[in-house]
Amino acid sequence: MRFGGRVLLTAEGRARVQDVTGTLDVSCPAPPMGAWVLVDGEWNGVEVVGTCEVLTAPHGPFPRPGGDWPSFQDHGGRRLELLRQRALGRRAVRDFFDQRAFLEVETPAAVPSPGLDLHLDAFPVAGANPPRWLITSPEYQMKRILAGGAQRIYQLCKCWRREELGAHHEPEFTMLEWYRTYAGSEEVMRDTEQLVAHVARALRDGSTIIPGKDAPIDVAPPWQRLTVAEAFRVFADVEVKDVLPDEERFFRILVDAVEPQLGRVRPVFLTHWPATMASLARLHPDDPSVCDRFEGYLGGIELCNGFGELVDPVEQRRRLERDQRDREAAGKIAYPIDERFIGALEEGIPPSGGNALGFDRLMMLVTGAETIADGMAIPSARL
């Protein structure tokens, strides 16, 4: 038999060699620790007897502390296993959308305006003329594709957000974003719950029960729908209208009292956000004090943020100009308004719904990983 592998243990006249399928003991003149070798010999029922040709020998000690071998191989090859799961997850996402006649698209990573949300900060692209920033979401460009006549589109792409780092945040992460025309929040929430169940079944032998962070969660549709007002009443005993317009207090209550309770056993959609937090969502068709926006929560963790999209160019420009003023007032850079995006709305987009879902968080929840970085090949801390 002949196989390539890495030497993990050596003793007088023998070596233990690991290849992608497992480890084998080889009786041969001992190669250096950590060497990549080509084994050629006969299996005698206990070990391979033969030769062990050194292909690459490591410089320095093996395993190297903080090196890539331990990063991928420690804890029984945990990171490698999570990468395999991630590959399965990406395939499941594509299967799901392809089966539903969504077109997979790619849009630029460096754009003229990264979005004007007060609390999102973008990485500038050094040396770009005219100025460019890395996307915080592919939203503007995907909506232009809707104006161009596509009816259902999706994209799995990298996004970048400055100063976001924690168990559920990385400055560079993977976003799954999709849009469908002739739809609002409700249709997109149905996409979301079916998609997550589909991914769970693909990775968990047909089961919709995923490990979650602290406790298992059954992601089978339908998910619970809860309005922001109801959630604040139930979990914080306050009325949203009494909290606003103090947005800091709103988010403090959301983060401290509401979010940790959401989706502990089954996922929850938090719907009917205050109209002032509409971002790129339309106002709710039935109640203009709230907007047609939802967030999905699993185990207290926000998984996605979706809208019945705002397609009115006049209202959209008004909101972006207000966002620019808010950013300036907060001492932040006011990114330009993306005129081609406004132009697309002026050309006309049918009523549409869309969702932005953190793919790394989905993988974390479905695989039971501790952090989103665990499921990344090379997270920011290892660059």
Add this chain to the structure above:
Amino acid sequence: MADTTDIKKGYKMLIDRTPYVVVDYQFVKPGKGQAFYRTKLKNMVTGAVLDRTFKSGEKVEKADTEERAMQYLYQEGEQYVFMDNETYDQMRLTGDLLGEAVYFLLDNMNIDVMLFEGRPIGITPPTFVELDVVETEPGFKGDTSSNTTKPATLQTGLTVNVPLFVEVGDKLKVDTRTGDYVERVKV
């Protein structure tokens, strides 16, 4: 002045003139909302744990604490007397500041004393200390099973669960973080 980017496990900060140490923290940020740091803080004087959420970028005040190597001299009534190994200054701490640590104090032991604005607020005993057994039921000869245990009282008054072979007069290694028996020390 420090801000929330300084927050990490073990960071010591001042809240309402009281020093707290960060025992856990999490970066949280609602998708379209502002960022927060959710923290679990331990009051360095009382040991009480507090949950507190800071807005990202919020200023925090670093606690002016200092750990000094001292020697425990003796107990005098309710007070425990320590001497600074460098300055030879003596400091008196009351039992309530020491908490569980009193069970690990031996005369002339070297120990780290935590000072806050120059005042002692607590001590950190060595991770392992060796204490004599002063009271325990006699064991059975030859019984070396480690699954069964019995209580033993040590010279400082601490009670630990020990294997049956431990006898009065034995010296035991104890983990001061958990108060658990580790092993019998060969004499």
